[in-house]
């Protein structure tokens with residue numbers, strides 16, 4: 066059995082835990098730079114504030130709302146504490162984002178998964194003064210949906226062999242990857258509930274949802290083979306490296322390659338609805354000496370361009386010997402659930418960059434990586450061409 070844990074209104078709850086004057090009050094985190102609410106306390110939600118919502122509208126529906134700027138370092142701290150309680154019960158913990166994770170309880174035969182879940186929830190609330198919701202089920206998909214169904218302080222256990230029955234009456238938006246766009250598409254075909262998806266012949270479903278049909282069908286039937294991948298007391302990260310054909314001293318070329326690696330990881334994070342705050346660059350010299358440097362953004366992001374500046378700086382910082390490089394690596398850590406929602410972004414420039422990022426993903430998914438290039442893709446492609454000439 067797998068337990069999925071998901072903290073309730075995480076950023077807002079941490080702020081209330083850390084400052085007793087904010088407890089019991091309508092507060093919201095974020096808002097300033099991006100102009101949207103990143104997290105709202107349940108008191109604020111009762112007044113109609115939700116996430117994501119433009120800050121200006123939130124202040125209209127709830128004039129006494131207290132806005133707190135995001136302190137992401139603090140959230141990362143709380144997150145690390147929170148997951149230590151899971152390790153008391155099983156070493157198989159997969160931390161998927163700052164406030165969500167799976168624990169595989171199969172190796173622990175002494176404690177029932179639901180009892181462990183209960184103890185973890187109580188321990189977190191007592192020591193950290195924040196609440197989490199949990200779902201218990203035989204696979205990741207069902208446990209994740211179960212944890213989110215009755216927030217806050219929710220606890221839902223789905224017994225084995227009843228998974229499909231559990232999902233059937235739920236709206237399709239509960240399935241991972243079904244955003245507002247896909248939900249609308251399915252609705253035009255009369256598909257509003259998960260049960261309908263599970264009964265639809267695959268061929269017909271393909272006509273509606275294209276190449277996503279197979280996964281959708283599997284999920285709708287409550288089938289999910291993904292294992293819990295232990296993250297070893299360290300939250301999930303995304304990393305990619307490249308070993309050069311021959312050792313290089315060309316800084317511009319290494320910078321271009323790092324950006325390509327980062328682009329691919331961003332693509333992966335976006336498809337998993339995640340974003341990151343911290344980026345690291347590691348280099349390996351031709352004499353095998355290695356250096357790694359990292360930097361954190363003020364707020365998490367999943368826009369590639371937010372990371373290009375840091376990559377340039379980190380590469381310069383790391384590469385301080387006059388020795389050629391053999392390998393370079395990019396890693397994203399401090400992973401957050403994926404915001405922002407493009408339509409709601411007030412900051413025009415961020416909104417535009419989000420559109421560019423989405424168009425880039427769509428075109429590349431359909432026509433291949435080389436169909437649309439950024440300048441660094443172009444530069445690398447051109448240098449390859451010169452070489453082969």
Ligand SMILES: [Mg+2]
Pocket residue numbers: 071072073074075164
């Ligand atoms: Mg949460």
